[in-house]
Each structure stands twice: as C-alpha cells, then as structure tokens.
Amino acid sequence: MSAVSIYYLSMTSPNQLVEKVEAKGLSVIEAEIDEYRLNKYLYQLVGEQWQWQDKQHQSDDAWKAYVESPALKTWVAYYRGTIAGYFELKSDGEGCTEIAYFGLAPAFIGRGYGGYLLSQAIKQAWAIEGTTRIEVNTCSLDHEAALKNYIARGFQLVREEVSGS
Incomplete structure (x- = not known):
C-alpha cells in the first residue's frame, strides 16, 4: 500500500474567504428534505473515483441516521438539470x-466549477448559527487540484499526516 498524505485545513473568519463568484451555469440548492438514498448516491457518484471508502459498506440504517442528524446539511449543484x-x-x-x-461528479471535473462550489460551501458554513471555525480535510488520493482549491479559497493548512507505507 502506498503512503497517503492527509491534509487538515481550517478557516477561522468569514473574511478569509477568497470567493470565486463565477457560477458558469451552476445552481446550488439545499436538499431540505432528508433522504439518505440521495446522500448515498452522491457519495458514490463523487467519491468512487477518489477511493472514498469510509461509508462504502454502511448499512441503510447507518446512512439514515447520518443523514437525518440535525447537525448535517446537504447541498447539491446542478448544471442544466444534471x-x-x-x-x-x-x-x-x-x-x-x-x-x-x-466534490464534483466525474463529468464536471476540469470545467472550472470547483472554486465556485467550494465558495458556496464556505458561505453556507459561515451562515450556520454559531460557526466560529470551518474545517475540511483532503488527501493525496483526491483530485490533484483539491488542496490548491482549498488554499485558494482561504483555508490554512493546519497539519499533515502520512498513513500507510
């Protein structure tokens, strides 16, 4: 198994956001009704190519509990209905x-949507009452531009860990 670098990032003020405002036709809509099958589908659609595995074998009951938690909110980006x-x-x-x-669905990678979608995620995170810090992590298995996008939007690298070898 190859070593995997995990990057932990943080943002402590809304003023740190370097927003990408060009939507390029994307609509970002909150999924206001909890439907675990949607989140499960999105996780597979986006994560399969990056080897997301932490939820891959969870039961439907575990997915349901995760998605129905009042602490979780989901937004979906659409382009021309897709x-x-x-x-x-x-x-x-x-x-x-x-x-x-x-993340982005495979057909939408490389089209310049990542910065706008991440900007929307950050703005929505700051809109959650009581938020004083936003955290995110990525790893060397993710898209090569992932870490650059987080830093370009204003996140600061807090620490890096290497697992496996």
Whole structure:
C-alpha cells in the first residue's frame, strides 16, 4: 500500500474567504428534505473515483441516521438539470462546522466549477448559527487540484499526516 498524505485545513473568519463568484451555469440548492438514498448516491457518484471508502459498506440504517442528524446539511449543484456535485456540512454544536464531503461528479471535473462550489460551501458554513471555525480535510488520493482549491479559497493548512507505507 502506498503512503497517503492527509491534509487538515481550517478557516477561522468569514473574511478569509477568497470567493470565486463565477457560477458558469451552476445552481446550488439545499436538499431540505432528508433522504439518505440521495446522500448515498452522491457519495458514490463523487467519491468512487477518489477511493472514498469510509461509508462504502454502511448499512441503510447507518446512512439514515447520518443523514437525518440535525447537525448535517446537504447541498447539491446542478448544471442544466444534471447533478454536477455536492457538499455536506456537519456542525458540532460548539462552533466548528466541517465540510464533511465535497466534490464534483466525474463529468464536471476540469470545467472550472470547483472554486465556485467550494465558495458556496464556505458561505453556507459561515451562515450556520454559531460557526466560529470551518474545517475540511483532503488527501493525496483526491483530485490533484483539491488542496490548491482549498488554499485558494482561504483555508490554512493546519497539519499533515502520512498513513500507510
């Protein structure tokens, strides 16, 4: 198994956001009704190519409990009626909101949508009452531009860990 670098990032003020405002036709809409099958589908659609595995074998009951948690909010990005990506925000109730999952569907990678979608995720995270810090992590298995996008939007690298070898 190859070593995987995990990058932990944080933002402590809304003023740190370097927003990308060009939507390029994307609509980002909150999924206001909890439907675990949607989140499960989005996780597979976006995460399969990046080897997301932490939720891959969870039961439907575990997915349901995860999605129906009042601490979790989901947004879906659409382009001309097609799912282009999504993000999930998870609040710990103590000031930290995590971008739990974030990404684009395979057909939409490389079209310049990532910066706008991440800007929307950050703005929505700051809009959650009580948020004083936003956290996100990425790893060397994710898209090569992922870490650059987080830093370009204003996140600061807090620490890096290497697992496996």
